[in-house]
Structure formats: C-alpha cells, structure tokens
Amino acid sequence: MLNFIYCNKTQYVYGEGEHRNTGALLAPFTSRVLLHYGGGSVKRTGLYDAVTDSLRTAGISFVELGGVKPNPSIELVRRGVQLCKEEGISFVLAVGGGSVIDSAKAIATGATYEGDVWDIYTRAAKPTAAPLPVATVLTLPAAGSENSPNTVITNEATGRKLGYGNEALRPVLSIVDPTLFPTLPPAQMAYGACDMLSHIFERYFTNTADTDLSDELAEGTMRTIMKQARILRREPQNVKAWGQLALCGTVAHNNLLGVGRAQSWACHALEHELSAVYDVPHGGGLAVVTPPYMELVYRYNPGIFAQWATKVMGVAPDRDTDAVIMEGIRRLRAWYREIGLPQTMGELGIPAGADFTAMAHAACTVHGGTTLPGVHPINEEEAAAIYRAAAE
Ligand code: NZQ
Ligand code: ZN
Numbered sequence: 001m002l003n004f005i006y007c008n009k010t011q012y013v014y015g016e017g018e019h020r021n022t023g024a025l026l027a028p029f030t031s032r033v034l035l036h037y038g039g040g041s042v043k044r045t046g047l048y049d050a051v052t053d054s055l056r057t058a059g060i061s062f063v064e065l066g067g068v069k070p071n072p073s074i075e076l077v078r079r080g081v082q083l084c085k086e087e088g089i090s091f092v093l094a095v096g097g098g099s100v101i102d103s104a105k106a107i108a109t110g111a112t113y114e115g116d117v118w119d120i121y122t123r124a125a126k127p128t129a130a131p132l133p134v135a136t137v138l139t140l141p142a143a144g145s146e147n148s149p150n151t152v153i154t155n156e157a158t159g160r161k162l163g164y165g166n167e168a169l170r171p172v173l174s175i176v177d178p179t180l181f182p183t184l185p186p187a188q189m190a191y192g193a194c195d196m197l198s199h200i201f202e203r204y205f206t207n208t209a210d211t212d213l214s215d216e217l218a219e220g221t222m223r224t225i226m227k228q229a230r231i232l233r234r235e236p237q238n239v240k241a242w243g244q245l246a247l248c249g250t251v252a253h254n255n256l257l258g259v260g261r262a263q264s265w266a267c268h269a270l271e272h273e274l275s276a277v278y279d280v281p282h283g284g285g286l287a288v289v290t291p292p293y294m295e296l297v298y299r300y301n302p303g304i305f306a307q308w309a310t311k312v313m314g315v316a317p318d319r320d321t322d323a324v325i326m327e328g329i330r331r332l333r334a335w336y337r338e339i340g341l342p343q344t345m346g347e348l349g350i351p352a353g354a355d356f357t358a359m360a361h362a363a364c365t366v367h368g369g370t371t372l373p374g375v376h377p378i379n380e381e382e383a384a385a386i387y388r389a390a391a392e
Contacts, residue, residue, distance in 0.1 A: 001211055001261070002261065002262065003260070006255065006259050007167060008170065008254055008255075008256075009170055010146070010147045010173070011172065012174050013176065014176045019051065019137050021054065021175070022055065023056070023057050023060050024058050026058065026093065026135055027060065030090070032061045032062065032063075032089060033091045033092065034089045034091070034092045034104075035065070035093050035095065036064075036066075036080065036104045037064070037095045037096050037100055038099065038100050039066075039067060039068065040066075042095055045180070047180060048095070051095055063083060063089060065079065065083055068096060068100045069099065071279055072102055072153055073156060074106070074117070074156075077106040077153060078116070080104075080106075080111075081107050084107060084132065089132075090111075090132050091135070092104040092107055092132055093134075093135050093137070094134060094136045094137070094171075097138070097188075098140065098144075098195075098282075101143070102152050103151075104136070105145070105169045109131045109151070112127065112130065112131055114128070120164055122160075127166070130168050131166065133171075134169065134171045135173040135175075136174045137174075137175045138174060138176050138177075141181060141242070141246035142193075142195045142196065143195060143282070144196070144252055144253025146174035147250045148170065148253045149165050149168075149170045150165045150169070151163065152164075163272070178242040178246055179239055181239075182238075187340060189236065190229065190283065190339040190341050191282065191284055192283060193225055193228075193229035193245065194286050194336065194339075195249075195286060196253070197222060198286045198290060200221060201264075201267065201290065202258075202266075202268060203258035203261055203263050204257070204261075204304070205264060205297075205374065206261045206263065206264070206375065207304075211261055214256075214257050214258070214261060215307070217251075218257045219312050221257065222308075223312055224244060225249075230335075230339065232245065264373055264375070265372070265373070266378050267286055268286070269364075269366050270293070270372070270386060270387070271286045273359040273362050273366075274289070274350065274359070276362075278348075284348050287341035287342055287343065288343065288344060288348050288390045289387070289390055291336075292390050295389070296389075298329075298375075299322075300375045302321050302322070302325060304375065305325045309325050309329075310324065310328075312328075313331045313332065315327045344390060346391070350391075356388055356391070357380075357384050360380045360384035364378065
C-alpha cells in the first residue's frame with residue numbers, strides 16, 4: 001500500500017424525502033445561493049418547486065441558472081461565473097446529475113478567479129483563491145460528483161473535455177434522496193451503473209501490492225452495483241434498489257476505494273475523447289472501450305484480473321488463468337448487454353470513419369505525458385487499437 005492522506009468533508013444526507021429539507025440543511029452554511037440545474041427534468045418532476053419552497057421557508061434567497069446539458073459546456077459556466085460576480089453570490093447549489101454538479105463546481109472555481117476559468121482546466125493557470133462552497137441535491141446516481149473533488153467540463157470551441165480536481169471542491173453538503181431517481185429513463189440507469197463500475201476498475205486494477213482491505217471493499221461494491229442494476233432493469237420504480245445503487249455510486253468515486261493504490265484512469269481518458277468529439281453519454285462510451293482495454297492489458301498483471309473474474313464475476317478457478325480472465329470479461333459484456341448498454345462504436349452512434357488516431361493522440365497526451373497509466377502504460381498505438389477493436 002502507498003502512503004496517502006484521505007480527507008472527506010461532505011455532510012452526506014441520505015434518505016427518502018430528504019430533498020424537502022434542502023433549505024433547513026443549507027441554512028447553517030448560507031443565506032443566499034446560485035441555484036443551478038439542467039435542461040428541464042427538475043421542473044417536470046416537481047423537484048424545482050419542492051427545493052425552491054424549502055429555500056424560501058428557510059429564508060435562503062436565490063438567483064437561478066438552469067440549462068446545463070449533458071457533457072456540460074464552458075459557455076454556461078462562464079455565464080454562471082459572471083452571475084456570481086455581478087450578484088455577489090458566494091455559494092452554489094447544484095440540483096441535478098453529474099453534469100449539473102460539475103458545472104456548479106466550475107462556476108465555484110471561476111467565481112473566485114480573475115481570468116477565464118477554462119485556463120484552470122487546461123492547466124494554463126492555477127486558482128488564486130479557494131473556490132466557493134458547493135452543495136448538491138442529486139437527481140442521478142452515476143458520476144459520484146456529489147462526493148468527489150472533481151469536475152469535468154467540455155469546451156465545444158476547442159473540442160476538448162477536461163477534468164480538474166481540487167479537494168476544496170468536495171461539496172460541503174450532498175442530499176441523496178432515492179425517491180428522486182425513478183423518473184430516470186432506463187438508459188440513464190445503465191450509463192450510471194457502468195460509470196460507477198468503471199470508477200472502481202480505474203482504482204482496482206493496479207500493480208500496487210498489500211491492498212487487501214480496499215480490494216475487498218471494491219469487490220463488494222462492484223457486486224452490489226451489478227446486482228442492483230439488474231433489479232432496476234426489471235423494476236425501475238424500486239426505490240430501495242435505487243438507494244443501494246446511489247450509495248455505491250458515491251463510494252465508487254469518493255476515493256475511499258482508491259486510497260494507497262496507484263490508479264489508472266485510462267478508460268476515462270479514452271472515453272472523454274469520445275464524448276468530447278461525438279457528445280456521447282459518458283457511461284455508454286465506457287461500456288464500449290472497457291472490454292477491449294481489459295483484453296489488451298490483463299496479461300501485464302493477470303493476478304488482479306483473475307481475482308476480479310473469480311470474486312466479482314463468479315468465474316470458477318477451474319481452468320487456466322487466461323481462460324478465467326477471458327470468461328470474466330465475457331460476463332462483463334453480457335451484463336452490459338443485459339442492462340441495455342451499447343457494445344460497439346456503431347451502437348454508440350460513432351461513425352466507422354472516425355479518426356481514432358487523432359483521438360488516441362489526444363487521450364494519451366491529455367495529462368501532459370505520452371501514455372495512459374495502469375497495470376500497463378497505454379501508448380497512442382495501443383489506444384488507437386482499443387478504439388478500433390471497439391469499432392468492430
Ligand atoms: O438536464 P435534465 O433535463 O435534468 O436531464 C438530465 C440529463 O439529460 C437527466 N436527468 C437527471 N436526473 C434526472 C433526469 N431525468 C429524469 N429524472 C431525473 N431524476 O439525465 C441526463 C443525464 O444527466 P447527466 O448529469 O449528464 O448524467 P451523469 O450524472 O451521468 O453525469 C455525466 C457527466 O459527469 C462527468 C461525465 O464525464 C459527464 O460529463 N463525470 C464527472 C465526474 C466527477 N465530477 O467526479 C466523474 C465521472 O467519471 C464523469 O467523468
Ligand atoms: Zn466516470
């Protein structure tokens with residue numbers, strides 16, 4: 001196990017009906033917020049009315065900015081930053097999924113910075129002050145942004161989708177109410193479950209030794225995600241299953257499962273290029289790149305992949321190691337199919353003529369290096385091979 005520091009400041013409020021307490025829960029933190037939300041689901045479901053009523057009851061005033069779209073755009077972030085500066089707002093409340101929360105974190109970052117906030121995402125600049133505090137009411141369990149220090153933003157003008165992490169961006173308060181999730185379309189449940197699983201893969205498949213506790217916690221969380229997603233595929237209104245899946249989504253990405261481990265994030269870098277260029281859902285892109293990625297890298301550390309295949313995918317260790325691992329990957333594909341995820345670039349809507357060489361270059365150089373880390377560093381040729389394998 002590697003040395004680490006783990007600090008998680010989020011006040012995490014879980015429970016059926018808790019969204020109605022948003023105002024009361026926020027009152028100890030602030031009396032005025034920027035209320036940030038997405039493209040319309042919060043109004044259709046009645047959540048907007050419930051949250052704004054609770055803010056008024058608690059004496060919290062708000063200025064609102066809706067319209068966040070999936071793969072959130074830097075353009076709306078810039079408007080949010082301007083609004084905070086003009087209105088003297090010093091707290092951002094995100095009501096939505098990962099895109100709304102990430103956009104809120106970007107606004108929180110830009111509101112205390114004089115220059116263009118995109119420069120912080122490209123690493124051309126560093127923040128000069130702490131970001132504004134952020135709170136969330138989660139409407140979609142998936143990205144884990146309700147308890148992560150990360151934000152991912154797309155710049156359509158430059159065709160880049162970039163992440164930024166800052167411990168100060170972990171929300172001060174997150175409300176996770178499973179009664180808000182049954183309005184989600186089945187595809188979003190599948191994308192979300194796939195994303196959660198990938199957040200664990202990126203940490204679990206490591207060359208770091210002596211990680212028994214985080215291995216076991218990760219394996220239990222992976223099994224629970226797969227089980228609850230299967231239940232929700234059959235019973236999309238099952239609030240108990242939504243609650244269990246949501247807790248997995250938070251644990252999958254708040255880095256408790258990643259402490260002391262060298263992490264990868266290769267599949268995320270590969271996927272972010274797909275959603276930057278083709279605006280595909282993040283979870284769908286992950287389902288397409290993950291199996292060919294595993295097939296390419298498993299031989300560099302067959303031990304951890306065989307452990308996953310047996311303990312998570314239920315493969316009997318009664319054959320040679322390669323066969324155990326390949327059966328694990330086959331079962332992963334079958335689970336993706338079962339819950340309704342795409343399997344190929346074509347199913348994701350990415351054309352056969354896509355420039356995989358250019359995307360591989362962009363993915364491998366995104367963090368300033370030339371390869372993507374993991375049990376085996378992926379170079380540009382290997383990244384392009386993964387994209388091409390997913391296109392077949
Ligand atoms: O915009 P509205 O109308 O609200 O509709 C949204 C959106 O179209 C809809 N939705 C959300 N809650 C709903 C609902 N529809 C009905 N009922 C509800 N209760 O769902 C659609 C997708 O929402 P989005 O927020 O885009 O999905 P998700 O939560 O999967 O977030 C994806 C984004 O998070 C980033 C991804 O790259 C992607 O941009 N990630 C953020 C991470 C982080 N901050 O730590 C880590 C992840 O790896 C990921 O990269
Ligand atoms: Zn993700």
